[in-house]
Amino acid sequence: MENLLGKSISGETGSLFVTPQLFDRVVASDRSLICIETPRGAEILAQFRHFAVRSGNSIYAWNESDGIASLRESEVMVPGSVRLPEALRYIQGSMHFGVYLFHELSAQLRFSPARAQVLGLLRQIGRGKNMGGAVRKVVLIDAQISFSDGVDELFERLRDEPGSGRRLRLRDGRWVT
Helix, strand or coil: CECCCCCECCCCCCCCCCCHHHHHHHHHCCCCEEEEECCCHHHHHHHHHHHHHHHCCCEEEEECCCEEEECCCCCCECCCCCCHHHHHHHHHHCCCCEEEEEECHHHHHCCCCCHHHHHHHHHHHHCCCCCCCCCEEEEEEECCCCCCCCCHHHEEEEECCCCCCCCCEEECCEEEC
């Protein structure tokens, strides 16, 4: 079977990780920092994009060229969020609900002069400093996430283990896990 993009879809080719249940778990978490450890980060980011469009939820992703951008409406970007410290300050000070995704952040920070500043902001976000009342979650997506420096213990860790027996199946005309 093929989808609208001409790509094959079946339970055999890939497993769905980003589901309404996963999103609810992220939002309901006691922690503001979530890490998803996965060997297929780009695919998980694409699944989040698809989920954001279908569900209408406020999900954003950061990248070095655009800063923070909405996954639901690709033309919506946050001005002044290209540099990582400014993006984290924006999240920290925002009064709006949002789930903010950062893909392969640990590699980008490895040799960054802003590493100490970013880790300090992650610690503040993880401890709920200056976060106000709105739910805002910072989700890091990478193969392995380890910062030490007092940040690692602030994360809720989720693991994506593709091929671990979760398969897509068709129910009432929709693919479900």
